[in-house]
Amino acid sequence: MMRFSLGEVKDVIEAALECNIFYFDDKFYKQKQGLAIGHRMVLVLAVIVFHHIEKSSLTSGNLLYKRYIGDVFIVETTEEDFVETLKRLKFHDANITSTREDLGRDGFLPFFSAKTQISEGHKEHLWYRKSAPPNRLLHSRSACPIYTEAHVVQNLLKTKEKLWLLRD
Incomplete structure (x- = not known):
């Protein structure tokens, strides 16, 4: 089983949250506030x-x-x-x-x-x-x-x- 440090988990979450883009109707959109649904x-x-x-x-x-x-x-x-x-x-x-x-x-x-x-x-x-x-x-x-x-x-x-x- 892999174990991650608290810092590694924090880094992964921050990286994922920076990519707040979603795809709809053949177009890409960036969510400006909050997270894309x-x-x-x-x-x-x-x-x-x-x-x-x-x-x-x-x-x-x-x-x-x-x-x-x-x-x-x-x-x-x-x-x-x-x-x-x-x-x-x-x-x-x-x-x-x-x-x-x-x-x-x-x-x-x-x-x-x-x-x-x-x-x-x-x-x-x-x-x-x-x-x-x-x-x-x-x-x-x-x-x-x-x-x-x-x-x-x-x-x-x-x-x-x-x-x-x-x-x-």
């Missing part, structure tokens, strides 16, 4: 950065906390706790922005392809899809390779099956 280091660095932020920001009082890369789903016991948690998360970086979803009429809170309800300590998760205008659908001849599109569809179907029956 297709950059190989984005997922790893997002996990590392958010893990650091979470360790110093979250308390044990969160009813439910889930994160998918840079998107966070938080359920708190009170409005004040929620506001305080957001303040602690934003304290680490001014570029961290948040949007807030409120409970729907059915009492569920949406997050990606699911919606969640906590009632009397039990969590219920259901399949959910926000309505989208027709021009926002993924076209079959998009920039994504066909195998990527196939995997996206397969994963959506698997997730739907899991969420359809999932109850805490």
Whole structure:
């Protein structure tokens, strides 16, 4: 097994981050701020950065906390706790922005392809899809390779099956 020193790991990360170029529609682009979404280091660095932020920001009082890369789903016991948690998360970086979803009429809170309800300590998760205008659908001849599109569809179907029956 190869072992790298901390300095070597730092050098590799810095070199990878300097090459912040992506290819789309037969053209090369350079990302000026942040990382290009297709950059190989984005997922790893997002996990590392958010893990650091979470360790110093979250308390044990969160009813439910889930994160998918840079998107966070938080359920708190009170409005004040929620506001305080957001303040602690934003304290680490001014570029961290948040949007807030409120409970729907059915009492569920949406997050990606699911919606969640906590009632009397039990969590219920259901399949959910926000309505989208027709021009926002993924076209079959998009920039994504066909195998990527196939995997996206397969994963959506698997997730739907899991969420359809999932109850805490």
